[in-house]
Amino acid sequence: MLFTEAAGPVIIGERINPTGRKQLAEDIRRGSFAVVRRDAKAQVAAGAQILDVNVGVPLIDEPAAMRGAVLAVQEAVVTPLCLDSADPKALAAGLKAFSGKALVNSFSLEPGKAEAVLPVAKRYGAAVIGLTIAEGGLPTTARERLEIAGRLVERAASYGIPRQDVIIDPLALAAGAQPEQVRETLQAIGLIKSELGCRTSLGISNISFGMPNRGFLNAAFLTMALAAGLDLAIINPLDERIMDTIRAAQVLLNQEGSARRYISIVGAKKLVHNAAVVTAAVPPSTSAVSAPIVTASKNTAAQDSVRRALYDAVMEGDQGGI
Template sequence: MLIIGERINSSRKSIFEAIKNKDTAFIQKEAVNQVTAGAHMLDVNCGTNFHDEISDMQWLVTKVQEAVNVPLVIDSPNPKALEAGLKLHKGKPMINSTSGEKYRMDEIMPLVKEFKASVVALAMDEAGMPHTAKERFDVAKKIVDYAGKYGVPPADLYFDCLVRPIATEPGQTKEYLDAVKMVKTIPDVKTTCGLSNISYGLPNRSLINSLFISVAIDAGLDSALIDPTDKNMIAAIMASEALFTKDDYCMNYITWFKEQQNSK
């Protein structure tokens, strides 16, 4: 599973202050800690201060890349901020995100093509938030077709089938899992999610998150935006991949377990 570290997001007060004060050491420590904990990519979002988002994104991408050697997920609703971050990125980035809305695809797909990026694609369009698995699947198919017009291959599309909070929409969990299974029937596409949405408003969120990621992996989830410093989450991912034949002979699980033992 592709683990995307979610912690460098200006919606967190500590990150907001670090970006505002240009606290390089704090940001770089967050980056290093996430990669050390198991993140394969790092999401970077500085959209809270939208007046300075472009310059903040340039600073953030530069400082994070100085500290770690993993690709970044450039995260913003603002195409100009996305472009600013993409221009400074080394290697293959990911863009977070497009949706199935035509105006948004017309903004984002040219950037995906120009910068040879992959992209998170939200399974929603002008009709609003989907309620059923089929609605999500239909949007995904539309995005695949539209992306093709821009020369963006299905392999660069990471579909987010939109996890909803079980505290307020318990029936949506099954619809989400069914949607992942359906989307995975589209050749070459991948799936991702903002996993912590599932536990919003509940106590002991780590427990809910770690159990949910297990069933999501079984359904076909390829990646997730998570807090990799949550050891319960990483343990759940490693065990789930071993259980659901995504880890040949459990070698990754065994290696991970030995590393945990040696670090004590």
């Protein structure tokens, strides 16, 4: 798996998760994985660089479902995967089916968690996400998160997993319930990176749980996390506000090539918008014969504009514009 030294964050697409998604849950339960394939393609097209795969549907054979989902995703796209399960058998089945280095989500210092996950990750050469949760529960300060992170690295090392394969999640907790924890999480990002040399990840949407207009909170928190140095963001890449936030933040953080990418993508969006306006503005024809010709001409111009926008995005190497 490539974590890349280029401008961050690495985007982990979160949509292959049946929680609150009845159609996806049924798709996984039936073993057809058509929705899984569709979501995989859509997320990669939108800019996801890693796909999280969670098949946690009640009363199913989770190892078989994880294997099927991993195979289905690999048929649809070529991208690293983050296997998301608390079941070591499901993780093993998915890792065995995956052709590449995967990321495992996740382990912690809670009783039995590391012992269940780390041997499987080591066996298949996977990287791991470590949640900063200790035996006594959730941390309350940035320093506590740092201390737990250090222990997570040590625990992984005891199983032969190197520091560079341990991604630390300092926990984004619901701001509506624990607003004071937002600052602690952001401070922990910098501490973990500077004192441990570890990459960091966060599930961005956790911050807005239980709140209205969640997208605004998610985007604001993501901006703050990027400024703090966040490396991997678990997000919904189909949320245009979130993706625009990432691109804008990269410009303001002076990341190499970000301004050119931003200009290119904004230009491509304008072309697509203008093409849609042109198509919608085609007047009804008074001639039954000439109407298809006029419409076809207008549609061709619109399609050419869209194709040009897509071509420019591809040439810029920017998946988010595709």
